[in-house]
Amino acid sequence: MSNPRVWLVTGASSGFGRLMSELVLSKGDIAVATARKPETLDDLKIKYSPSKLLVLKLDVTHAQEIKDAFTGIQETFGRLDVVFNNAGYSTMGEVEATPEHVARTMFDTNFWGATNVSAEAVRFFREENRPAGGRLIVNSSEVGVHGLAGCGFYSATKHALEGVTSALAQELDPEWNIKITLVEPGTFRTEILAKLGEGYSHPAYTKPSLLSNVNRAALPDEKLMKQADTSKGVQKIYDLSLLPNPPLRLPLGKDAVAMVRGEAKSILEDAAKYESWSEGLDFDA
Template identity: 45%
Template sequence: MSSSSRVWLITGASSGIGFEMARCALEHGDRVVATLRKPSVLDSFASAYSETQLILVKLDVTNPAEIKQAFQRAKEAFGRVDVVLNNAAYGVIGEAEAVSDDLARPMFEVNFWGAVHVSQEAVRFFRDENQPQGGHLLQVSATVGITAYPNTAFYGASKHALEGFSESLIKELPPAWNIKGTIIELGGFATGMTSAIQFAPRHPAYPVTDSIHHKIREVWETRPQDSARLLRASDPAKGVQKIYELTQLDNPPLRMPLGKDSVSFIQQFAAELTKSAEEYASWSDNIAYEVPQE
Protein backbone atom coordinates (compact mmCIF):
# COMPACT_ATOMS: atom_id res chain seq x y z
CA MET A 1 0.00 0.00 0.00
CA SER A 2 1.53 3.29 -1.12
CA SER A 3 2.01 5.93 1.56
CA SER A 4 0.48 8.39 -0.91
CA SER A 5 -2.77 6.43 -1.29
CA ARG A 6 -5.83 8.36 -0.27
CA VAL A 7 -8.58 7.39 2.15
CA TRP A 8 -12.18 7.42 0.94
CA LEU A 9 -15.29 7.39 3.12
CA ILE A 10 -18.32 6.35 1.08
CA THR A 11 -21.93 6.39 2.23
CA GLY A 12 -24.50 4.12 0.63
CA ALA A 13 -21.79 1.67 -0.41
CA SER A 14 -23.98 -1.42 -0.58
CA SER A 15 -24.74 -1.10 -4.31
CA GLY A 16 -24.78 1.17 -7.33
CA ILE A 17 -22.51 4.21 -7.50
CA GLY A 18 -21.34 3.78 -3.89
CA PHE A 19 -20.26 0.18 -4.40
CA GLU A 20 -18.64 0.84 -7.77
CA MET A 21 -16.79 3.84 -6.33
CA ALA A 22 -15.41 1.69 -3.52
CA ARG A 23 -14.21 -0.90 -6.00
CA CYS A 24 -12.69 1.75 -8.28
CA ALA A 25 -10.80 3.45 -5.45
CA LEU A 26 -9.42 0.12 -4.24
CA GLU A 27 -8.31 -0.80 -7.76
CA HIS A 28 -6.36 2.47 -7.87
CA GLY A 29 -4.56 1.55 -4.64
CA ASP A 30 -6.54 3.85 -2.35
CA ARG A 31 -8.06 2.82 0.97
CA VAL A 32 -11.79 2.76 1.61
CA VAL A 33 -14.18 3.09 4.51
CA ALA A 34 -17.38 1.65 3.02
CA THR A 35 -20.41 2.59 5.09
CA LEU A 36 -23.85 1.05 4.79
CA ARG A 37 -26.78 0.10 6.97
CA LYS A 38 -26.05 -3.65 6.76
CA PRO A 39 -22.28 -4.28 6.46
CA SER A 40 -22.84 -8.03 6.07
CA VAL A 41 -24.11 -7.34 2.53
CA LEU A 42 -20.50 -6.73 1.47
CA ASP A 43 -18.83 -9.53 3.44
CA SER A 44 -17.99 -11.49 0.29
CA PHE A 45 -16.58 -8.42 -1.46
CA ALA A 46 -14.56 -7.39 1.60
CA SER A 47 -13.00 -10.84 1.94
CA ALA A 48 -10.78 -10.05 -1.07
CA TYR A 49 -9.10 -7.19 0.79
CA SER A 50 -7.16 -6.77 4.01
CA GLU A 51 -8.24 -4.39 6.75
CA THR A 52 -5.33 -2.15 5.72
CA GLN A 53 -7.25 -1.54 2.47
CA LEU A 54 -10.95 -1.76 3.29
CA ILE A 55 -13.15 -1.62 6.35
CA LEU A 56 -16.92 -1.91 6.49
CA VAL A 57 -18.76 0.36 8.91
CA LYS A 58 -22.42 0.33 9.87
CA LEU A 59 -23.97 3.70 9.13
CA ASP A 60 -27.53 4.89 8.93
CA VAL A 61 -27.13 8.51 7.79
CA THR A 62 -30.27 9.51 9.68
CA ASN A 63 -28.36 8.80 12.91
CA PRO A 64 -25.92 11.67 13.65
CA ALA A 65 -24.11 9.63 16.31
CA GLU A 66 -23.33 6.88 13.80
CA ILE A 67 -21.97 9.49 11.36
CA LYS A 68 -19.45 10.69 13.93
CA GLN A 69 -18.58 7.10 14.82
CA ALA A 70 -17.92 6.27 11.16
CA PHE A 71 -15.42 9.11 10.81
CA GLN A 72 -13.79 8.07 14.08
CA ARG A 73 -13.45 4.50 12.79
CA ALA A 74 -11.81 5.88 9.66
CA LYS A 75 -9.30 7.81 11.77
CA GLU A 76 -8.53 4.78 13.92
CA ALA A 77 -8.02 2.58 10.87
CA PHE A 78 -6.25 4.92 8.47
CA GLY A 79 -5.38 8.12 10.32
CA ARG A 80 -7.31 10.49 8.07
CA VAL A 81 -10.03 10.86 5.41
CA ASP A 82 -9.19 12.49 2.08
CA VAL A 83 -12.37 12.06 0.03
CA VAL A 84 -15.98 11.73 1.16
CA LEU A 85 -18.52 10.43 -1.37
CA ASN A 86 -21.83 11.54 0.12
CA ASN A 87 -23.99 9.11 -1.79
CA ALA A 88 -26.71 7.52 0.37
CA ALA A 89 -30.15 8.27 -1.08
CA TYR A 90 -33.30 6.75 -2.51
CA GLY A 91 -36.28 7.87 -4.57
CA VAL A 92 -40.02 8.30 -4.18
CA ILE A 93 -42.03 8.40 -7.41
CA GLY A 94 -45.54 9.73 -7.96
CA GLU A 95 -47.54 12.81 -8.80
CA ALA A 96 -47.03 15.65 -6.32
CA GLU A 97 -50.61 15.30 -5.11
CA ALA A 98 -50.26 11.56 -4.68
CA VAL A 99 -47.19 11.40 -2.44
CA SER A 100 -48.06 11.30 1.25
CA ASP A 101 -45.96 12.80 4.02
CA ASP A 102 -45.36 9.25 5.26
CA LEU A 103 -43.47 8.57 2.02
CA ALA A 104 -41.81 11.93 1.48
CA ARG A 105 -40.51 12.84 4.93
CA PRO A 106 -38.38 9.71 5.55
CA MET A 107 -36.79 10.24 2.13
CA PHE A 108 -35.89 13.83 3.07
CA GLU A 109 -34.32 12.52 6.28
CA VAL A 110 -31.93 10.43 4.16
CA ASN A 111 -31.45 12.48 0.99
CA PHE A 112 -31.24 15.90 2.63
CA TRP A 113 -30.73 15.83 6.38
CA GLY A 114 -28.56 12.72 6.29
CA ALA A 115 -26.39 14.26 3.58
CA VAL A 116 -26.25 17.55 5.51
CA HIS A 117 -24.98 15.89 8.67
CA VAL A 118 -22.39 13.86 6.75
CA SER A 119 -21.24 17.07 5.04
CA GLN A 120 -20.90 18.95 8.30
CA GLU A 121 -18.85 16.18 9.89
CA ALA A 122 -16.73 15.84 6.74
CA VAL A 123 -15.82 19.52 6.76
CA ARG A 124 -15.07 19.44 10.49
CA PHE A 125 -12.93 16.34 10.05
CA PHE A 126 -11.03 17.73 7.05
CA ARG A 127 -10.28 20.91 9.03
CA ASP A 128 -9.76 19.70 12.59
CA GLU A 129 -8.61 16.09 12.31
CA ASN A 130 -6.62 15.77 9.09
CA GLN A 131 -2.94 16.60 9.28
CA PRO A 132 -2.27 18.35 6.98
CA GLN A 133 -5.66 19.98 6.63
CA GLY A 134 -7.82 19.35 3.61
CA GLY A 135 -10.08 16.98 1.73
CA HIS A 136 -12.63 16.72 -1.05
CA LEU A 137 -16.38 16.48 -0.42
CA LEU A 138 -18.25 14.87 -3.31
CA GLN A 139 -21.96 15.56 -3.06
CA VAL A 140 -23.91 13.03 -5.12
CA SER A 141 -26.90 14.91 -6.47
CA ALA A 142 -28.87 14.29 -9.66
CA THR A 143 -30.06 16.08 -12.74
CA VAL A 144 -33.44 16.46 -11.03
CA GLY A 145 -31.65 18.67 -8.52
CA ILE A 146 -31.21 21.20 -11.35
CA THR A 147 -34.27 20.65 -13.54
CA ALA A 148 -37.33 18.76 -12.32
CA TYR A 149 -39.27 16.04 -14.12
CA PRO A 150 -42.88 14.92 -13.71
CA ASN A 151 -43.47 12.26 -11.04
CA THR A 152 -40.30 13.23 -9.15
CA ALA A 153 -41.54 16.27 -7.22
CA PHE A 154 -40.33 15.16 -3.80
CA TYR A 155 -37.21 13.31 -4.91
CA GLY A 156 -36.29 16.35 -7.00
CA ALA A 157 -37.08 18.65 -4.10
CA SER A 158 -34.75 16.70 -1.82
CA LYS A 159 -31.96 17.09 -4.38
CA HIS A 160 -32.79 20.77 -5.00
CA ALA A 161 -32.46 21.31 -1.25
CA LEU A 162 -29.13 19.48 -1.22
CA GLU A 163 -27.92 21.63 -4.13
CA GLY A 164 -28.67 24.87 -2.29
CA PHE A 165 -27.12 23.69 0.95
CA SER A 166 -24.02 22.32 -0.78
CA GLU A 167 -23.32 25.36 -2.92
CA SER A 168 -23.57 27.65 0.09
CA LEU A 169 -21.39 25.37 2.23
CA ILE A 170 -18.69 25.08 -0.44
CA LYS A 171 -18.61 28.84 -1.01
CA GLU A 172 -18.20 29.42 2.74
CA LEU A 173 -14.99 27.38 3.02
CA PRO A 174 -11.86 29.51 3.48
CA PRO A 175 -9.16 28.59 0.92
CA ALA A 176 -6.64 28.13 3.74
CA TRP A 177 -8.49 24.99 4.86
CA ASN A 178 -7.70 23.27 1.54
CA ILE A 179 -11.18 21.74 1.40
CA LYS A 180 -12.71 21.22 -2.03
CA GLY A 181 -16.31 20.49 -2.85
CA THR A 182 -18.07 19.25 -5.97
CA ILE A 183 -21.75 18.53 -6.62
CA ILE A 184 -22.08 15.60 -9.01
CA GLU A 185 -25.17 15.86 -11.21
CA LEU A 186 -25.88 12.22 -12.02
CA GLY A 187 -27.95 11.28 -15.01
CA GLY A 188 -29.49 7.84 -15.32
CA PHE A 189 -27.13 5.00 -14.44
CA ALA A 190 -27.76 1.27 -14.69
CA THR A 191 -27.61 0.64 -10.95
CA GLY A 192 -29.80 -1.22 -8.52
CA MET A 193 -31.42 2.03 -7.39
CA THR A 194 -34.70 1.10 -9.07
CA SER A 195 -35.15 -1.64 -6.48
CA ALA A 196 -35.04 1.03 -3.76
CA ILE A 197 -37.64 3.30 -5.38
CA GLN A 198 -40.90 3.71 -3.49
CA PHE A 199 -44.02 4.34 -5.56
CA ALA A 200 -47.03 6.35 -4.51
CA PRO A 201 -50.36 5.06 -5.88
CA ARG A 202 -51.34 6.84 -9.09
CA HIS A 203 -53.56 9.86 -8.45
CA PRO A 204 -56.92 9.11 -10.10
CA ALA A 205 -57.37 12.68 -11.37
CA TYR A 206 -54.34 12.45 -13.67
CA PRO A 207 -54.77 10.66 -17.00
CA VAL A 208 -52.48 7.87 -18.04
CA THR A 209 -50.73 9.12 -21.17
CA ASP A 210 -48.14 7.97 -23.67
CA SER A 211 -45.57 10.41 -22.29
CA ILE A 212 -42.07 9.14 -21.59
CA HIS A 213 -42.55 9.83 -17.89
CA HIS A 214 -45.55 7.51 -17.63
CA LYS A 215 -43.73 4.87 -19.67
CA ILE A 216 -40.72 5.07 -17.35
CA ARG A 217 -42.93 4.71 -14.29
CA GLU A 218 -44.65 1.70 -15.83
CA VAL A 219 -41.31 0.03 -16.55
CA TRP A 220 -39.94 0.83 -13.09
CA GLU A 221 -43.01 -0.70 -11.50
CA THR A 222 -43.41 -3.78 -13.69
CA ARG A 223 -40.09 -4.48 -15.46
CA PRO A 224 -37.28 -2.73 -13.56
CA GLN A 225 -34.72 -4.86 -15.36
CA ASP A 226 -35.64 -3.02 -18.58
CA SER A 227 -35.29 0.47 -17.13
CA ALA A 228 -31.62 0.87 -18.05
CA ARG A 229 -32.42 0.24 -21.71
CA LEU A 230 -35.40 2.60 -21.73
CA LEU A 231 -33.45 5.37 -20.02
CA ARG A 232 -30.37 4.76 -22.16
CA ALA A 233 -28.56 4.65 -18.87
CA SER A 234 -24.83 5.10 -18.36
CA ASP A 235 -22.47 2.43 -17.04
CA PRO A 236 -21.77 3.00 -13.31
CA ALA A 237 -18.31 1.37 -13.50
CA LYS A 238 -17.29 3.84 -16.20
CA GLY A 239 -18.98 6.72 -14.42
CA VAL A 240 -17.09 6.27 -11.16
CA GLN A 241 -13.81 6.26 -13.07
CA LYS A 242 -14.68 9.80 -14.16
CA ILE A 243 -15.46 10.69 -10.55
CA TYR A 244 -12.05 9.31 -9.57
CA GLU A 245 -10.40 11.47 -12.24
CA LEU A 246 -12.35 14.47 -10.91
CA THR A 247 -10.73 14.03 -7.49
CA GLN A 248 -7.30 14.29 -9.08
CA LEU A 249 -7.94 17.79 -10.45
CA ASP A 250 -6.21 20.69 -8.71
CA ASN A 251 -9.24 22.91 -9.24
CA PRO A 252 -12.34 20.72 -9.53
CA PRO A 253 -15.60 22.36 -10.64
CA LEU A 254 -18.42 23.27 -8.28
CA ARG A 255 -20.75 21.10 -10.36
CA MET A 256 -20.06 18.20 -12.69
CA PRO A 257 -22.82 16.75 -14.90
CA LEU A 258 -22.22 13.04 -15.44
CA GLY A 259 -23.99 11.18 -18.22
CA LYS A 260 -25.05 12.31 -21.68
CA ASP A 261 -28.63 12.77 -20.46
CA SER A 262 -27.48 14.96 -17.58
CA VAL A 263 -25.39 17.14 -19.90
CA SER A 264 -28.29 17.51 -22.36
CA PHE A 265 -30.96 18.32 -19.76
CA ILE A 266 -28.76 20.84 -17.93
CA GLN A 267 -27.75 22.55 -21.19
CA GLN A 268 -31.43 22.84 -22.13
CA PHE A 269 -32.31 24.18 -18.68
CA ALA A 270 -29.50 26.75 -18.81
CA ALA A 271 -30.56 27.91 -22.28
CA GLU A 272 -34.20 28.31 -21.24
CA LEU A 273 -33.25 30.17 -18.06
CA THR A 274 -30.91 32.49 -19.96
CA LYS A 275 -33.63 33.16 -22.55
CA SER A 276 -36.13 34.11 -19.85
CA ALA A 277 -33.61 36.31 -18.04
CA GLU A 278 -32.83 38.18 -21.25
CA GLU A 279 -36.42 38.41 -22.45
CA TYR A 280 -37.75 39.81 -19.18
CA ALA A 281 -34.69 41.75 -18.00
CA SER A 282 -36.40 45.10 -18.67
CA TRP A 283 -39.21 44.22 -16.25
CA SER A 284 -36.73 44.89 -13.43
CA ASP A 285 -35.67 48.32 -14.70
CA ASN A 286 -38.15 50.43 -12.74
CA ILE A 287 -38.83 48.48 -9.57
CA ALA A 288 -36.05 49.81 -7.36
CA TYR A 289 -37.15 50.58 -3.82
CA GLU A 290 -37.26 54.27 -3.16
CA VAL A 291 -36.08 55.21 0.33
CA PRO A 292 -38.68 57.50 1.91
CA GLN A 293 -37.48 61.05 2.49
CA GLU A 294 -37.42 62.09 6.12
Protein backbone atom coordinates (compact mmCIF):
# COMPACT_ATOMS: atom_id res chain seq x y z
CA MET A 1 0.00 0.00 0.00
CA SER A 2 1.38 3.40 -0.99
CA ASN A 3 0.15 5.37 2.04
CA PRO A 4 1.12 4.37 5.57
CA ARG A 5 -1.78 3.08 7.59
CA VAL A 6 -2.56 4.34 11.08
CA TRP A 7 -2.85 1.54 13.64
CA LEU A 8 -4.21 1.61 17.18
CA VAL A 9 -2.71 -1.17 19.31
CA THR A 10 -4.08 -1.70 22.81
CA GLY A 11 -2.10 -3.59 25.42
CA ALA A 12 1.15 -2.61 23.70
CA SER A 13 3.46 -2.99 26.70
CA SER A 14 4.20 -6.69 26.11
CA GLY A 15 3.29 -9.83 24.19
CA PHE A 16 1.24 -9.58 21.01
CA GLY A 17 0.67 -5.85 21.48
CA ARG A 18 4.33 -4.95 21.85
CA LEU A 19 5.40 -7.10 18.90
CA MET A 20 2.58 -5.76 16.72
CA SER A 21 3.60 -2.17 17.49
CA GLU A 22 7.18 -2.95 16.52
CA LEU A 23 6.11 -4.73 13.33
CA VAL A 24 3.76 -1.92 12.28
CA LEU A 25 6.58 0.60 12.69
CA SER A 26 9.06 -1.58 10.82
CA LYS A 27 6.61 -1.77 7.90
CA GLY A 28 6.54 2.03 7.65
CA ASP A 29 3.04 2.33 9.08
CA ILE A 30 2.04 4.64 11.93
CA ALA A 31 1.48 3.15 15.38
CA VAL A 32 -0.66 4.52 18.19
CA ALA A 33 0.58 2.26 20.97
CA THR A 34 -1.38 2.29 24.23
CA ALA A 35 -0.67 0.84 27.65
CA ARG A 36 -1.71 1.28 31.25
CA LYS A 37 1.92 2.22 31.93
CA PRO A 38 3.07 4.16 28.85
CA GLU A 39 6.62 4.43 30.21
CA THR A 40 7.09 0.78 29.19
CA LEU A 41 7.23 2.10 25.61
CA ASP A 42 9.88 4.78 26.22
CA ASP A 43 12.47 2.86 24.20
CA LEU A 44 10.23 2.96 21.13
CA LYS A 45 9.62 6.69 21.61
CA ILE A 46 13.37 7.24 21.44
CA LYS A 47 13.65 5.23 18.23
CA TYR A 48 10.69 6.69 16.31
CA SER A 49 9.54 10.25 15.67
CA PRO A 50 6.12 11.57 16.81
CA SER A 51 4.98 11.45 13.19
CA LYS A 52 5.37 7.65 13.29
CA LEU A 53 4.61 6.74 16.90
CA LEU A 54 2.08 8.13 19.33
CA VAL A 55 2.15 6.60 22.81
CA LEU A 56 -0.98 7.05 24.92
CA LYS A 57 -2.00 5.98 28.38
CA LEU A 58 -5.00 3.71 28.16
CA ASP A 59 -6.60 1.49 30.76
CA VAL A 60 -9.46 -0.09 28.82
CA THR A 61 -11.50 -0.48 32.02
CA HIS A 62 -11.93 3.32 31.99
CA ALA A 63 -14.42 4.29 29.27
CA GLN A 64 -13.31 7.93 29.21
CA GLU A 65 -9.70 6.93 28.55
CA ILE A 66 -10.90 4.96 25.52
CA LYS A 67 -12.74 7.98 24.16
CA ASP A 68 -9.76 10.23 24.89
CA ALA A 69 -7.44 7.88 22.97
CA PHE A 70 -9.62 7.98 19.87
CA THR A 71 -9.92 11.76 20.18
CA GLY A 72 -6.13 12.00 20.33
CA ILE A 73 -5.84 9.92 17.17
CA GLN A 74 -8.32 12.14 15.34
CA GLU A 75 -6.52 15.31 16.43
CA THR A 76 -3.05 13.95 15.56
CA PHE A 77 -3.56 11.93 12.39
CA GLY A 78 -7.12 12.66 11.26
CA ARG A 79 -7.84 9.04 10.48
CA LEU A 80 -7.49 5.47 11.74
CA ASP A 81 -7.12 2.43 9.50
CA VAL A 82 -6.61 -0.60 11.76
CA VAL A 83 -7.46 -1.31 15.39
CA PHE A 84 -5.69 -4.24 17.04
CA ASN A 85 -7.96 -4.72 20.05
CA ASN A 86 -5.54 -6.72 22.14
CA ALA A 87 -5.49 -5.62 25.80
CA GLY A 88 -6.33 -8.39 28.24
CA TYR A 89 -5.00 -10.68 30.92
CA SER A 90 -5.58 -14.08 32.49
CA THR A 91 -5.10 -15.98 35.70
CA MET A 92 -5.44 -19.68 36.44
CA GLY A 93 -7.78 -21.23 38.95
CA GLU A 94 -10.67 -23.63 39.10
CA VAL A 95 -14.11 -22.03 38.91
CA GLU A 96 -14.58 -22.81 42.62
CA ALA A 97 -11.15 -21.40 43.47
CA THR A 98 -11.19 -18.06 41.68
CA PRO A 99 -12.46 -15.18 43.85
CA GLU A 100 -15.43 -13.38 42.37
CA HIS A 101 -13.71 -9.99 42.45
CA VAL A 102 -10.84 -11.43 40.41
CA ALA A 103 -13.24 -12.87 37.83
CA ARG A 104 -15.17 -9.60 37.63
CA THR A 105 -11.96 -7.63 37.12
CA MET A 106 -11.01 -9.98 34.31
CA PHE A 107 -14.41 -9.38 32.69
CA ASP A 108 -13.95 -5.63 33.07
CA THR A 109 -10.77 -5.83 30.99
CA ASN A 110 -11.23 -8.73 28.60
CA PHE A 111 -14.91 -8.25 27.83
CA TRP A 112 -16.17 -4.78 28.73
CA GLY A 113 -12.90 -3.04 27.96
CA ALA A 114 -12.43 -4.81 24.65
CA THR A 115 -16.09 -4.33 23.71
CA ASN A 116 -15.94 -0.61 24.42
CA VAL A 117 -12.82 -0.32 22.26
CA SER A 118 -14.60 -2.16 19.45
CA ALA A 119 -17.67 0.08 19.68
CA GLU A 120 -15.55 3.23 19.58
CA ALA A 121 -13.54 1.83 16.66
CA VAL A 122 -16.70 1.22 14.66
CA ARG A 123 -17.94 4.73 15.40
CA PHE A 124 -14.61 6.23 14.34
CA PHE A 125 -14.42 4.17 11.14
CA ARG A 126 -17.97 5.23 10.22
CA GLU A 127 -18.08 8.85 11.32
CA GLU A 128 -14.50 10.14 11.28
CA ASN A 129 -12.79 8.37 8.38
CA ARG A 130 -13.29 9.76 4.92
CA PRO A 131 -14.03 7.60 3.07
CA ALA A 132 -15.64 5.51 5.78
CA GLY A 133 -14.10 2.17 6.62
CA GLY A 134 -11.46 0.35 8.62
CA ARG A 135 -10.21 -2.94 10.01
CA LEU A 136 -11.05 -4.15 13.51
CA ILE A 137 -8.96 -7.10 14.67
CA VAL A 138 -10.05 -8.46 18.05
CA ASN A 139 -7.55 -10.69 19.83
CA SER A 140 -9.58 -13.51 21.34
CA SER A 141 -8.23 -16.99 22.15
CA GLU A 142 -8.69 -20.64 21.35
CA VAL A 143 -10.36 -20.87 24.78
CA GLY A 144 -13.07 -18.59 23.42
CA VAL A 145 -14.14 -21.64 21.40
CA HIS A 146 -13.44 -24.42 23.90
CA GLY A 147 -13.27 -23.70 27.63
CA LEU A 148 -10.00 -24.68 29.31
CA ALA A 149 -10.02 -26.44 32.69
CA GLY A 150 -8.26 -24.24 35.21
CA CYS A 151 -9.02 -21.10 33.19
CA GLY A 152 -12.79 -21.11 33.41
CA PHE A 153 -13.35 -17.41 33.92
CA TYR A 154 -10.73 -16.40 31.34
CA SER A 155 -12.45 -18.78 28.91
CA ALA A 156 -15.77 -17.17 29.81
CA THR A 157 -14.47 -13.67 29.04
CA LYS A 158 -13.32 -14.82 25.62
CA HIS A 159 -16.58 -16.70 24.94
CA ALA A 160 -18.46 -13.49 25.74
CA LEU A 161 -16.12 -11.46 23.54
CA GLU A 162 -16.63 -13.89 20.68
CA GLY A 163 -20.40 -13.63 21.01
CA VAL A 164 -20.62 -9.85 21.09
CA THR A 165 -18.07 -9.44 18.30
CA SER A 166 -19.89 -11.91 16.06
CA ALA A 167 -23.15 -10.02 16.66
CA LEU A 168 -21.45 -6.68 16.03
CA ALA A 169 -20.10 -7.91 12.69
CA GLN A 170 -23.64 -8.89 11.65
CA GLU A 171 -25.07 -5.52 12.69
CA LEU A 172 -22.81 -3.38 10.50
CA ASP A 173 -24.06 -1.77 7.31
CA PRO A 174 -21.87 -3.09 4.45
CA GLU A 175 -21.71 0.47 3.10
CA TRP A 176 -19.55 1.42 6.10
CA ASN A 177 -16.75 -0.80 4.73
CA ILE A 178 -15.74 -2.07 8.17
CA LYS A 179 -14.11 -5.50 8.36
CA ILE A 180 -13.99 -7.42 11.65
CA THR A 181 -11.95 -10.50 12.51
CA LEU A 182 -11.64 -12.46 15.74
CA VAL A 183 -8.15 -13.90 16.05
CA GLU A 184 -8.09 -17.07 18.17
CA PRO A 185 -4.46 -17.74 19.10
CA GLY A 186 -3.35 -21.03 20.54
CA THR A 187 -0.38 -21.36 22.86
CA PHE A 188 2.19 -18.70 21.99
CA ARG A 189 5.28 -17.91 24.03
CA THR A 190 4.57 -14.66 25.89
CA GLU A 191 5.24 -13.16 29.31
CA ILE A 192 1.60 -13.73 30.24
CA LEU A 193 1.89 -17.46 29.63
CA ALA A 194 4.83 -17.78 32.00
CA LYS A 195 2.80 -16.17 34.82
CA LEU A 196 -0.34 -18.25 34.48
CA GLY A 197 0.62 -20.70 37.19
CA GLU A 198 0.55 -17.92 39.79
CA GLY A 199 -3.24 -18.13 40.12
CA TYR A 200 -5.58 -19.88 42.55
CA SER A 201 -6.16 -23.48 43.59
CA HIS A 202 -8.92 -25.26 45.48
CA PRO A 203 -8.23 -27.91 48.17
CA ALA A 204 -10.76 -30.30 46.63
CA TYR A 205 -8.86 -30.39 43.34
CA THR A 206 -5.59 -31.98 44.42
CA LYS A 207 -5.34 -35.03 42.15
CA PRO A 208 -2.51 -34.46 39.66
CA SER A 209 -4.61 -36.20 37.00
CA LEU A 210 -7.36 -33.57 37.08
CA LEU A 211 -7.32 -31.43 33.95
CA SER A 212 -6.92 -28.17 35.82
CA ASN A 213 -3.70 -29.46 37.41
CA VAL A 214 -2.46 -30.96 34.16
CA ASN A 215 -3.00 -27.63 32.42
CA ARG A 216 -1.51 -25.66 35.32
CA ALA A 217 1.70 -27.66 35.02
CA ALA A 218 1.84 -27.66 31.24
CA LEU A 219 0.91 -24.12 30.17
CA PRO A 220 3.98 -22.24 31.41
CA ASP A 221 6.40 -25.05 30.44
CA GLU A 222 7.45 -25.16 26.80
CA LYS A 223 8.75 -28.71 27.34
CA LEU A 224 5.27 -29.91 28.33
CA MET A 225 3.25 -27.85 25.89
CA LYS A 226 4.56 -26.79 22.51
CA GLN A 227 4.56 -23.01 22.23
CA ALA A 228 4.43 -21.13 18.94
CA ASP A 229 6.64 -18.17 18.00
CA THR A 230 4.73 -15.00 18.86
CA SER A 231 6.67 -12.91 16.31
CA LYS A 232 5.55 -15.25 13.52
CA GLY A 233 1.98 -15.15 14.80
CA VAL A 234 1.98 -11.35 14.80
CA GLN A 235 3.21 -11.37 11.19
CA LYS A 236 0.20 -13.51 10.24
CA ILE A 237 -2.13 -11.04 11.96
CA TYR A 238 -0.50 -8.20 10.02
CA ASP A 239 -1.01 -10.20 6.80
CA LEU A 240 -4.66 -10.64 7.81
CA SER A 241 -5.06 -6.86 7.93
CA LEU A 242 -4.19 -6.69 4.22
CA LEU A 243 -6.82 -9.19 3.02
CA PRO A 244 -9.65 -7.55 1.06
CA ASN A 245 -12.17 -10.05 2.46
CA PRO A 246 -10.87 -11.29 5.82
CA PRO A 247 -12.58 -14.13 7.73
CA LEU A 248 -14.70 -13.48 10.79
CA ARG A 249 -12.54 -15.93 12.73
CA LEU A 250 -8.89 -16.88 12.41
CA PRO A 251 -7.72 -19.77 14.60
CA LEU A 252 -3.96 -19.19 14.84
CA GLY A 253 -1.56 -21.99 15.65
CA LYS A 254 -1.82 -25.73 15.05
CA ASP A 255 -3.25 -26.32 18.52
CA ALA A 256 -5.92 -23.66 17.96
CA VAL A 257 -6.92 -25.21 14.62
CA ALA A 258 -7.13 -28.65 16.24
CA MET A 259 -9.18 -27.29 19.14
CA VAL A 260 -11.66 -25.56 16.83
CA ARG A 261 -12.02 -28.69 14.73
CA GLY A 262 -12.52 -30.83 17.82
CA GLU A 263 -15.13 -28.51 19.29
CA ALA A 264 -17.02 -28.27 15.98
CA LYS A 265 -16.97 -32.06 15.64
CA SER A 266 -18.28 -32.53 19.18
CA ILE A 267 -21.11 -30.03 18.68
CA LEU A 268 -22.16 -31.58 15.38
CA GLU A 269 -22.09 -35.09 16.84
CA ASP A 270 -24.28 -34.08 19.79
CA ALA A 271 -26.69 -32.23 17.48
CA ALA A 272 -27.01 -35.27 15.21
CA LYS A 273 -27.37 -37.75 18.10
CA TYR A 274 -30.18 -35.82 19.78
CA GLU A 275 -31.77 -34.16 16.75
CA SER A 276 -34.92 -36.27 17.20
CA TRP A 277 -35.50 -34.69 20.61
CA SER A 278 -36.42 -31.45 18.85
CA GLU A 279 -39.14 -33.08 16.78
CA GLY A 280 -42.73 -32.50 17.86
CA LEU A 281 -41.93 -29.41 19.89
CA ASP A 282 -44.00 -27.07 17.73
CA PHE A 283 -47.37 -25.87 18.98
CA ASP A 284 -50.19 -28.11 17.81
CA ALA A 285 -52.03 -26.70 14.86
